[in-house]
Amino acid sequence: MLDPHLFRTELEFVQAQLKRRALDFDANFYTDLENRRKAVQVKTQELQNERNLRSKSIGQAKAKGEDVQPLLDQVQGLGEQLKVAESELAEIQGKMQALMEGLPNLLDPSVPDGKDEDDNVEISRWGEVPEFAFEVKDHVDLGALHQGMDFEVAAKITSARFVALKGNIARLQRALVQFMLDTHIDQHGYAETYVPYIVNADSLYGTGQLPKFAEDLFKVSVDPDLYLIPTAEVPVTNVVRNEIIDNADMPIKMVSHTPCFRSEAGAYGKDVRGLIRQHQFEKVELVQIVRAGESEQAHEELTGHAENILQKLNLPYRKVLLCSGDTGFSSTKTYDLEVWLPGQDKYREISSCSHFKDFQARRLKARWRNPETGKPELVHTLNGSGLAAGRTLVAVMENYQLENGDINIPDVLQPYMGGMTVLKVS
RNA sequence: GGAGAGGUGGCUGAGUGGCCGAAAGCGGCGGUCUUGAAAACCGUUGAGGGUUUAUCCCCUCCCAGGGUUCGAAUCCCUGCCUCUCCGCCA
Known part of the structure; x- marks a missing residue:
């Protein structure tokens, strides 16, 4: 959710920024609604004030043993007026809420304009794309x-x-997960976090999946409304929902390994072969809750943590800055890491590292207490895959394959594979 | 699954219709004292919103949502959650 204050003070700026998202924001509609809100709210609060004052005087009169009937006569009808005003206010606020929660985050100035993934900007490349003296197999053939x-x-x-x-192969995926977790915990300072895989609607609202993207989710219960998590981002970030965090506990860095469940509605026909796009996959997720002034640097660091996994696995990848058209709803800025897949002869997304500023925090009511002011302030949230384990499995299999189909095991994974150095085709 | 007890500020916890946004204690912050610290003492200390240049003032919030009432933390209904005991289970 965007800052309502920004709409009141810099409406044109907001409108221009939303245009970068190819969104035509109707400022007149907003202004109309906002003016009505103001008028009705003031009126409602005046009525409430009057009710409170009169009720108080009734109480005082009663305490003195006076006859309260004349006072009661005076408040005749006030309750009805108030009820009307309150319901009108509720209606306007509901409309305002619906308008606001449907709007995406404003983009960071450094985000390049563009239409879709073709306009993303490559920031860097790492590693050597391997040359094979034989015809490479993709992970599906290798897996078989x-x-x-x-x-x-x-x-x-x-x-x-x-x-x-x-x-x-199953063990290799597990080895990857263990390796990623250990690295983030021991070297990058994240706290291992285990969370529920089924979450309520409030949590999904907090991170921005609801109400707009319900069709991407698997709903497992109607009463109460419960959903399978599409990413650990949801339960892990919601750890701080409705909390005021002590300054001493900031920043918070959590890492969690979970399965992820996505309905992939609208993705029919895309990536139908293999492991790339599944309804269920394993992912190690990094989440940071930081002070406002620290979030940009935290974003760079978090992305670096994900990159470090790829580097330790010696997998060639590139880092891409998503353009305006490809940046997600809640994000102000996103880096994708794309790993080289010999089976597809191209780079494919293996991690997405996003910075949300206070967009999620406002929905989550996640705050920290600033010791300088003594007041609660919205936190900034970030997350990134570190990494998607299923796709990393694909990358290892394809990049480490030998001509006969054997697969070398990356050095860092060998301790997790009982010391094996190569997976032999039996 | 059965029976019972509860959900109040950062925490513990009092409050059963008006004098309650809420006692007391702890914690936090500021001060006195001290070379410094501790202790002691004094003061201060919830969140969100409206209006406003600002102060002021006002509104909302005692798990959530409804209801009763001139007036609700307090009474009623529904839901959620927590704890205790029994049963069952990993």
Whole structure:
């Protein structure tokens, strides 16, 4: 949610900024609503004040043993007036709320204008794209060769866009997760966090998935409304919902490994082969809750933490700054990390690191107490994949493959694989 | 699943219709004292919003949502959550 104060003081600026999102914000509609809100709110509060004063005098008169009937006669009808005013106010506020919560975050000035992913800006590249002296296999063929990746059996168990992993391939994914967690905990200073995988609507509202993106979610219960998490961002960031955090506890850095569930509505026909786009996948997520002045630097650092995983795995990747048209609803600025996939002969997203400023915090009512002012202030939130484990598994398999289909195990993963150095095709 | 007890400020906890945004204690902040610190003492200390240049003033909030009433933390209804005991279970 955007700062309502900004709308009142710098409406043209907001309008111009939303235009970068290809959003035509109707300022007249807003101004109209806002003027009505102001008038009705003032009127309502005046009536409330009058009611309070009169009620108080009735109380005092009664205490003195006076006859209160004349006073009671005076308040005749006031309750009805107030009821009308209050419901009118509630209606206007509801409309205002609906308008505001549908608006995306304003983009950071450094975000380039553009229409879609083709206009994203490459910031850097790391690593050598491997040259193979043989025809490379993609992870689907490699997985089949190792009898470790079975899409048919998954489809039988549930439906399309799921996978069953077996044997060393399953273990390799687990090794990746353990390695990522240990690195973020021991080297990057994150606190391991275990959270529920089913969340309520308030939590999804807080991070911005609801009310706009309900169709992307798996709903598992109607009463109460509960959903499978699309990312650990939701439960982990909601740790601080409705909290006022002590200065001493800031900044908060949490890392969590969870499965993620996405309905992928509207993605039919995209990435139908393999592990790239599934309804369920494993991800290690980094979340930071920081002071306003620290968030930009935190964003760079957090992205660096995700990059460090790729570097330790020696996987070639590039860092991309998303353009205005590709930046997510809640984000003010997002870096994507794209790993090289030999099976596709291109870079594919493996991590998305976003900075939300106070956009989520305002929805979450997540604040910290600034010791300088003694007052609560909205925190800034950030998150990023560190990394998507399923896609990392794909990247390792494809980049580390040998001609006969064997897969070398990256050095850093070998301790997690019982000392194995290579996965042999049996 | 059955029975009972509860949800009040940063925390503990009093408050059963008006004098309550709310006692007391703890914690925090400021001060006195002290070379400094501790202790002691004094003062101060919830959040959100409206109006305003600002002060002032006003409104809302005692788990959430409804209701009763001139007036609700307090009474009624619904929901959610927590705790205790029993049963069951990993």
